[in-house]
Amino acid sequence: MKVEELSTAELATRAAGPGLDFEAGPFRILLKTRLRGMVDVFARLYAGFPLQEREGIHDFHVELIDPAPLRRRFRPQSHFLLDGQAPFEPYPLDHAFPLFEWGLNYAIATRSHSWCLLHSAVVEKDGRALLLPALPGSGKSTLCAALMQRGWRLLSDEFGILDPDSGLLQPMPRPIPLKNRSIDVMRAFAPEGVFGPRFPRTRKGDVVHLAPTSESVARQHQPARPGWVLFPRYRAGAATRITPVAPSQAFVRLSNNAFNYQLGGETAFRALAALIRRVSCHDLVYGDLEDVVARIEDLTR
Amino acid sequence: MNGADLLLAVLRRPERLGDLDEPAWDWLIPVARAQRLLARFEPLTRSLGLWEGLPERARRNIRGSLVPVEYQQRQVLREWRAVQKALAESGVPLVLLKGAAYLRAGLPPGRGRMLSDLDLLAPRAALPEVERILAAGGWRSEIEDAYDQRYYREWMHELPPLRHQTRTVEVDIHHNLLPLTGRYRVPADALWEAVQTLSSGERVLAPADMLLHCAAHLLVSDELRGGLRDLFDLHQLYLHFTAQENDFAASLEKRARTLGLGAPLWHALSAAELLFETPVAPRLLDPKVLQVPGPAWRRNALQALFLAVLRPREPGEAPPAFRQWLLYVRSHWIRMPPGLLVRHLARKGWRRRQRERKSP
Amino acid sequence: MAFMTQTAPDNQEVRRWRGLPSDRLLRESWDEASLVYHRESGETHLLGPLADQALLLLQEAPMSLDQLAERLAALCETEADVHWRQRIETLVAELAALELVESADP
Secondary structure (H helix, E strand, C coil): CEHHHCCHHHHHHHHHCCCEEEEECCEEEEEEECCHHHHHHHHHHCCCCEECCCCCCCCEEEEEECCCHHHHHCCCEEEEEECCECCECCEEHHHHHHHHHHHHHHHHHHHCCCCEEEEEEEEEECCEEEEEECCCCCCHHHHHHHHHHCCCEEEECCEEEECCCCCCEECCCCCEEEECHHHHHHHHHCCCCCECCCEEEECCEEEEEECCCHHHHHCCCCCEEEEEEEEEEECCCCCCEEEECCHHHHHHHHHHHCCCCCCCHHHHHHHHHHHHHHCEEEEEEECCHHHHHHHHHHHCC | CCHHHHHHHHHHCHHHHHHCCHHHHHHHHHHHHHCCCHHHHHHHHHHCCCHHHCCHHHHHHHHHHHHHHHHHHHHHHHHHHHHHHHHCCCCCCCEECHHHHHHHCCCHHHCCCCCCCEEEECCHHHHHHHHHHHHHCCEEECCCCHHHHHHHHHHCCECCCEEECCCCCEEEEECCCCCCCCCCCCCHHHHHHHCEECCCCCEECCHHHHHHHHHHHHHHCCCCCCHHHHHHHHHHHHHHHHHHCCCHHHHHHHHHHHHCCHHHHHHHHHHHHHHHCCCCCHHHHCCCCCCCCCCHHHHHHHHHHHHHHHCCCCCCCCCCCHHHHHHHHHHHHHCCCHHHHHHHHHHHHHHHHHHHCECC | CCCCCCCCCCCCCCCEEEECCCCCEEEEECCCCEEEEECCCCEEEEECHHHHHHHHHHHHCCEEHHHHHHHHHHHCCCCCCHHHHHHHHHHHHHHHHCCCEEECCC
16 A cells, blocks of 8 residues: 555554554655644655555654644744654754654664665666765755656665675665755756655755655665766756766775765775776766756766 | 563573564664664574574664674774784783673673773773873873863773874773772782783683673763663673683682672672573572672662663663662762762763764 | 985895785775775775885785885886885885785884
């Protein structure tokens, strides 16, 4: 049964009781909340996700709560709880959904060390995955969203989940957060996309989430072979330029950027080296989404 | 059954880990993680041949927890090698303590155990020289505050923690197992007399002393959050040494007397027996044998408080009684003057809260 | 800088160096550089071609700075003059600081 097959009232009842039980790629999450606004947004952005019915092990037990409902008048808050503990400061109540998304990313980044976690968007076409490492100014989320809306499968906008044993990248498609100017850019680029509500003035600016395409969700358990690494850099007005990057340089940049390279010791070293040997690495400068998408299509044909 | 009960059940009999269904694992994993015991499930089940049969998601979570443990173990051992190298020429003998000792001596509690710092024992007279050599080698005192410096040197039994300027591991050099001003004065000479040397040449405490140190640390430490992990170390040490030595219980009893640590041993072994069903020799559960000072009501009250603090809780359950415990520890065991005590606790609490708050 | 003088008080000219064996170092090589993982420290290092070649030679067999400078000069088709030797000395000092090479003599 998918999320979209339940009414929001039914979802809210479940969320307030046993919880919303769903998988995002390799992770199984149990989300409990009484915050109705949160459930409504979840219903829209996780619409295509199957809900788990059997009992099982959850990787993350998450709660979004309003710790002091009586304070509602003054400064209503939402707390993110992981295993009953609040690792962060609370957010305003109506920012519960972005808090959930970032909190879940934090939980994944700090716990999932059986994988090598690269800080990267990953998309896939024709069986080969394209990694877009995250760096300030990269615009990777916007670029990743654009590729997804032009038919690429989304593995993740944030995590390159590398299995050190198989060398494959694990999908974990989730809503893509778009910030500030990117919001309008993407609405114009892909008006058919499923956009969530605008959350104004969060700690990261204005945020709107774009739901993963139904194909991305449907294939969320199909890993992909790595094919390319493109280090993106957005520069307004720039012409698209793709230049090769030496493998050892790519290794250094990816390892510096990864969430858990140091922790992983020699497993991480070998896994990353193996990845580099399988991919073709480039720097990518771009200023126009339509053009860069077309150029990427050419490169990866 | 809930996660806390499950945790105690599997720690008592690790073979039960092979029988758990997925819902049981779902209860168990968060509690084990909170108690810093999740990573240990891998070595425990591997030694029983059960690891491969565990559910995949359980293995992934356990392995996810083990990766940072192994990383930190590498870092602490690297630090140990650097300290040994720096002090090699001086001839100052060093004894490995706690987690690093378990690891180097190949003892069961070392496997899958997170090491935070490098704890070493050095002769008291050698401390100034050690401090000087390490400072020359790039180690810096972590403690800048004059109050804290004094706290360490006068009240505690160690140099203020050191950290090398290019690395992250904290190095704690002790000259005794317990603070100077405490109720329990351990004769350091007795420790040195019994020190054992591994085939690698590294020194560790004698088995009984290692266990007594574990017990003493549990009772006297102000980091009792997560004390269940240290109690489990004690349980594993007890099982291991009684299997290895004839009449380990008798030498433990004798040694407790020599070091004056009968009371901490009694409290710790009684707690282990209750929570883990450690097969403690009956004599070691007798407060008279271990010379636990009376009256009975006071030691029983302390034991009740100790158990309340050690018991694992469900995720989200409020932690009990830590503050009372701390006050008791500081005033009873360490005998810090009350004014100093309250200020000290306030400062430590503040610093810990600063470290723990994050934003996403 | 007295690199080769016979009157130098220390034994620098006879001191030999050796690279850590491959069970203590992992290497991944590409044309332009190599990456080396030092198991004991958990550190990863990027080595340019000259450093990488120096490490390889020292892993094969221990040798003195002089011998290393000669071998590398031959491989690079250059002359082992004073500047070259200076450069190699600095390089070996850096490799030693990274714990990738160590003194071969006790």
